[in-house]
Amino acid sequence: MKRTTIFMGIAAIGCFLMSETTTAQVGKPFIHDPSTIMECEGKYYTFGTGSGGLISEDGWNWNGGGVRPGGGAAPDAVKIGDRYLIAYGATGGGLGGGHNGRILTMWNKTLDPNSPDFAYSEAIVVASSDGHEDNDAIDPGLLLDPTDGRLWLSYGTYFGFIRLIELDPKTGMRMEGNEAIDIAIDCEATDLMYHDGWYYLLGTHGTCCDGANSTYNIVVGRSRKVTGPYMDNVGRSMLEGGGKMVIAARGRLIGPGHFGWINLGDGVQKMSCHYEADLDQSGRSVLGILPLLWKNGWPVAGENLKAGTYAIESERRGYALELAVDFVRMPGGMRGFRRDPNEPIVSIPSQTLADVAQTWPAGNIDVRLGDNMARPHQKWTIVPVPESGGTLGGPYYKILIEGTDRALAATPDAELVAVPAFDGAPEQLWRIDQLTDGTYRIMLKTIPNSDKTYALVSIGDSTPTLAAFDGDSDNSKWNFRLQH
Template identity: 35%
Template sequence: MSTGTPRRRRTVGVIAAGVALVVALATAAAVWSVRGSEPVATELALTGDLRTHDPALVAGDPDGDPSWYVFSTGDVRVGLGSIQIRRSDDGLHWEDAGTVWDAGTRPEWVYDVVPGVENFWAPELYQHDGTWYLYYAASTFGSNRSVIGLMTSPTLDPDDPAYGWEDQGEVWRSVPGETDYNAIDPGIVEDEDGTPWMAFGSFWGGIQLVELEWPSGKPADPQAEPITIADRVAPPNAVEAPYLVHRDGWYYLFVSRDSCCQGTDSTYNMAVGRSRDVTGPYVDRAGTPMTEDGGETLLETHGDQIGPGGQSVSGGYLAYHYYAESLGGDFQLSLRELAWDDDGWPVATTSSD
């Protein structure tokens, strides 16, 4: 994989076709199929370069670029472990679009905070006031010596002359013996007042939430104690990858549970809870708080897809990775329409699952 070979500009006709298909796909997401009274979500038939882990999806840039983007966990063998980028004109066929940084632009300070870091994990993309905020995590397996960093760019389009990622430094960290949580897997949401919040966490003390502020995209109070919003209660507290969605007066907390990164032995699965308040409590249909091992199962192992998780949501679509049994457990990208039932709960399965 290269680290940013310029892409040939698309013709007007290709752009128009891409826009039309994006509109069609978005319409399909909004008007889902119904068998009986149950909404049915549909998996998209993807092709191309799909080898992504912890995908952060942008389903069409709201600034007018019809391209879809997926940013994902890096690989130490490619671009110095930088966050990887893939791009699609239609949401179906995906191509390598390089990495976020190279030797001249990587965040060197991270290597002092987290000695031994090799690759960068679990990115999150959020746009505010014309700026794209790219949050990412740096850690090593089995340790909560971790940090969440931030980069910004005015655009996601690498063909735009304004494109370029600027290091904004540290957002939050965890330190063994000082913090009982793990500062990885950032997920951003704005509340009804426009205040940004960041969920994060993996194992240890569960999922945490801290208030941020614009335009820095950093903590409103760096000394604030995070709020715990999800916990499995018993060791090893296998919950991570929080993603928050604000819809129709509810805040939805999507998480991945159990174990990833073990190929066909992975037990990852997705769950969701909701709350009227961004700070919780998040509960499942039965009213069990997610701080007490609650959570409505959203998607689990099915067919060739082992251990789905590492999710994000954009434009009505759920993005996640899974471990393909047919590929010996290698990880792959999947996209699904995210439907909603009459009670306001997300649905990610089809009748064939």
């Protein structure tokens, strides 16, 4: 029994450490220049430089198996109607080599290589560079303009300009008579997106392909027109090298590049990229999926919640999620307004779990919201549960009262409760997505005996519940305040 307890303790520490350091995807997520992630028949797909690609059942655990013929560099993908259009660059070798690149497109009805419908159309050339002009036709990025259905493709690398052309969304071919437009310099792996009346051009700056020393980073400019000019936050054109930072190295994940946009709706957006080097995975290039936030009209990479101990505060009122237990006063009281300013200053210890735990019931405890006093009944240790899988870009978490195994869970009638011990049941697993405004959605994996998808909601200032998520309401949004 004691041995088991020790093992569990070590396992818990191991999980904690792993989750502290691993924020890229799990599995074998080894890829360079991942295309925009596509969902197809319940699975997720991304393709990379070279050939092939990654497949994921849940969006968190990624492994090889994707099939893309043609080789070449930095593909992209977009779904148009019931088909997928894949674009890729056939390169002459990059800087120091040839620059007579070609961009090709091809269709497939499905991305599942095991499907009987899986068959790529013959690839067709939509752009090229002659090896001497100020452009190297590789690294395509696709945008199906949601405002008018027109299809655009940006391409190019450090050799001269990034260019924009228009394709026919029915055929994937270049629109007849279309002339390429120069829209940026000194980028690689560009991509385009449309958001709230603006077109955004994402480009990768910095040094590629140097492992832990790669300085890759992703920058952005925006324009009211898809054809540009794309300007950065200080009014500098991307034709002048301008660009506002979206993401650079963070922690042990070095050199993010090749942006891809995933809009999940309800205020949840993600971005995909690769890191040139994951120092926890042999310095290999790996897939990254992160929340995408919007600040003052500019996209910026958010963070998957790191393991730690937090106060969980409602955006509605700012109250903290807590166990419904007696409030235990700390010793001492008001220190008075007119005390001697020269009296010795002492540090007062924080209230600890041991100070209060004996006052808590042994069984289930209700959960409510209250004034955030940074007390033990309000401190939640949030840790990924690797064996429980995840969702697009993130793992499932368990949410425990710090220093205990007491877990936040759902009751069969979709209310909240803190159960004495975590057992890995679906009603104890939480999906945590950072929203575009920087707050978080906290969503239960499964409600017992229900197919409803519910999130943590502040139904009253002091009353939490589980209910449908409403991205337009602060009732559905939460913040995490790190306690240590």
